[in-house]
Amino acid sequence: MITDLDTNTALVLIDLQQGILEVAAHAHAAQPDKLAGMSSIPQVLDNAAKLITAFRKKGLPIVIVNVNSYGEAWTKTRKDNPLSGTQPPSENYLKIVDDLPTDENDIFITKHSWSAFFNTGLHEKLQKRQVTNIVLGGVATSIGVEGTARDASVLGYNLSFVSDAMSDFTTEAHHHTITRIFPRIGETGTTEAVLAKLG
Numbered sequence: 001m002i003t004d005l006d007t008n009t010a011l012v013l014i015d016l017q018q019g020i021l022e023v024a025a026h027a028h029a030a031q032p033d034k035l036a037g038m039s040s041i042p043q044v045l046d047n048a049a050k051l052i053t054a055f056r057k058k059g060l061p062i063v064i065v066n067v068n069s070y071g072e073a074w075t076k077t078r079k080d081n082p083l084s085g086t087q088p089p090s091e092n093y094l095k096i097v098d099d100l101p102t103d104e105n106d107i108f109i110t111k112h113s114w115s116a117f118f119n120t121g122l123h124e125k126l127q128k129r130q131v132t133n134i135v136l137g138g139v140a141t142s143i144g145v146e147g148t149a150r151d152a153s154v155l156g157y158n159l160s161f162v163s164d165a166m167s168d169f170t171t172e173a174h175h176h177t178i179t180r181i182f183p184r185i186g187e188t189g190t191t192e193a194v195l196a197k198l199g
Contacts, residue, residue: 001187001188001189001193002160002187002188002189002193002194002197003187004197005133005135005160005194005197005198006132006133006158008060008129008130008131008132008133009060009131009132009133009134009135009160010055010060010061010062010063010126010129010131010133010134010135011051011052011055011060011061011062011063011134011135011137012063012065012116012134012135012136012137012138012148013048013051013052013062013063013064013065013100013136013137013138013165014065014116014136014137014138014139014144014145014148014166015065015066015067015138015139015140015144016044016045016048016064016066016096016097016100016138016139017066017067017093017094017095017096017097018092018093018094018095018096018097019089019090019092019093019094020067020139020140020144021041021045021097021139023169024041024139024140024167024168024169025041027169027170028040028041028167031170035171036171037171037175038167038168038171038174038175039163039164039165039166039167040167041139041167043164043167044137044138044139044164044165044166044167045097045099045100046099047137047162047164047165047191048099048100048137048138048165049099049100049101050191050195051135051137051162051165051191051194051195052100052101052102053101054194054195054198055135055198056101056103058198058199061106061107061126061129061131062102062103062106062107063106063107063108063109063116063122063125063126064096064100064102064106064107064108064109065108065109065110065111065116065122065138065144065148066094066095066096066108066109066110066111067110067111067112067144068089068094068110068111068112069112069113070088070089072112072113094110107122107125109121109122109125111144111148113147114143114144114146114147114148115144115147115148115150115151116144116147116148116151117148117151117152117155118151123155126157131157132157132158133157133158133159133160134152134157134158134159134160135160135162135194136148136149136152136159136160136161136162136166136186137161137162137165137166138165138166139166139167139168140166140167140168140169140173140174141166141167141168141173141174141177141178142168142173142174142176142177143168145161145166145177146177146181146182149161149181149182149185149186150181150185153185153186158186159182159185159186159187160186160187160188160189160194161178161182161186161187161188161189162188162189162190162191162194163178163188163189163190164190164191165191
């Protein structure tokens with residue numbers, strides 16, 4: 001349950017870009033009977049758009065993150081199972097989907113690993129705005145969202161996870177992060193709960 005939001009709270013949305021969401025949508029389509037309890041991609045985007053609109057109305061920071069791991073050292077360490085990032089991504093792959101009502105005044109971050117904080121300058125941008133609380137959503141729950149959350153926790157941010165504004169490639173991965181990892185570092189609730197706290 002999300003008990004409160006700090007006065008200086010930022011919305012951080014992870015990897016809601018064309019390439020990642022296409023992979024997630026294909027994964028969902030391949031196992032529709034195994035996705036109970038996890039939001040579909042259209043639901044994630046709808047809830048993310050609601051959050052953006054509410055944060056913008058309150059004049060609170062909105063951070064839009066995409067990922068481009070091409071050429072990064074960590075993508076070359078496993079030889080038995082090549083990871084994403086070993087080939088240059090297309091411009092379309094990196095593009096934030098049009099469903100999100102982004103604005104030129106939003107903070108745009110390209111991350112190169114699982115975490116939006118690692119070598120991106122995001123922490124400095126949030127500190128400049130005196131942000132103490134992060135509302136977090138995106139895809140995938142157990143990868144980019146969790147990776148960002150772990151670093152945010154180490155940096156001392158209060159964390160509010162929006163369970164219906166995030167999704168994963170499998171329900172098992174999603175539920176493990178939601179039920180095992182997030183309760184140790186923050187509070188979890190729904191889009192409606194966050195909107196209610198924003199007033």
